Amino acid sequence: MTIEKATVFVIRKVNFKDSDYVVTLFGRGSGKFAGIAKGARKLESKFGGVFDLLNMVEVVFYQSSGLDFISEAELIENWEGMRNSGEAIDAGLRSARMVNKLLEEGQREIKAYDLIEETLSSLDESQVRSRVVELSFYLKLFRHLGYQPQLMECSRCGRPVEDEDPIKFSPEAGGVVCTKCSTGNEFQISAGLRKVFVKLIRTPQSKVKRLKVTENQLQEGFTLLDRFGQFHFGQKLILRAGSSPEPL
Numbered sequence: 001m002t003i004e005k006a007t008v009f010v011i012r013k014v015n016f017k018d019s020d021y022v023v024t025l026f027g028r029g030s031g032k033f034a035g036i037a038k039g040a041r042k043l044e045s046k047f048g049g050v051f052d053l054l055n056m057v058e059v060v061f062y063q064s065s066g067l068d069f070i071s072e073a074e075l076i077e078n079w080e081g082m083r084n085s086g087e088a089i090d091a092g093l094r095s096a097r098m099v100n101k102l103l104e105e106g107q108r109e110i111k112a113y114d115l116i117e118e119t120l121s122s123l124d125e126s127q128v129r130s131r132v133v134e135l136s137f138y139l140k141l142f143r144h145l146g147y148q149p150q151l152m153e154c155s156r157c158g159r160p161v162e163d164e165d166p167i168k169f170s171p172e173a174g175g176v177v178c179t180k181c182s183t184g185n186e187f188q189i190s191a192g193l194r195k196v197f198v199k200l201i202r203t204p205q206s207k208v209k210r211l212k213v214t215e216n217q218l219q220e221g222f223t224l225l226d227r228f229g230q231f232h233f234g235q236k237l238i239l240r241a242g243s244s245p246e247p248l
């Protein structure tokens with residue numbers, strides 16, 4: 001029996017039996033895995049509220065048949081600032097839900113781990129403009145998973161796509177499409193949104209709040225990533241702005 005220790009985020013939690021939780025955890029080195037916390041729902045449980053969603057926790061666990069058994073858990077960070085704002089906590093919850101949706105059990109993604117940590121830190125530090133942080137999170141997460149929308153060159157012929165407005169965009173082709181390659185089935189994005197996306201990719205999560213992003217660009221950005229993500233990940237992502245997090 002190997003006993004392991006890891007620093008993880010709690011990205012999903014479901015009740016199990018009478019008094020247990022099955023939690024899905026995401027660690028930098030351990031990747032995404034599920035574990036059982038025996039008796040964690042009892043009032044006098046040694047775990048207390050340590051498994052609240054989004055908490056950063058140090059866990060000690062060991063492999064069992066099927067689920068890992070969590071024997072110890074210590075809270076490192078519960079993001080109190082973020083939890084004071086409905087908008088910030090919703091943005092955090094939707095971000096964690098996306099990690100859970102897009103990563104397989106056992107999948108290790110160090111960049112995605114760092115990204116969720118930076119995102120929660122930013123939401124915790126100040127609760128303004130949470131949706132800009134959230135939009136930027138999806139864009140960067142897709143990128144780390146190998147699905148960055150192509151923004152500057154035509155995704156069919158590779159030639160630069162000029163700053164025409166609007167610009168044609170095809171999720172199937174992987175990004176923007178030039179006039180010559182257009183089949184008429186693309187949808188359109190504003191030149192402003194393309195600029196915003198380029199800036200979001202280049203700017204660390206801790207600083208994206210400072211970027212100028214209009215309400216329209218936010219809406220447009222969420223819709224675009226929703227369609228792009230649905231095509232490439234083959235499932236409904238529901239990351240539209242303002243949507244409540246579905247139960248995790």
Ligand SMILES: [Zn+2]
Pocket residue numbers: 154155156157158159177178179180181
């Ligand atoms: Zn082209």
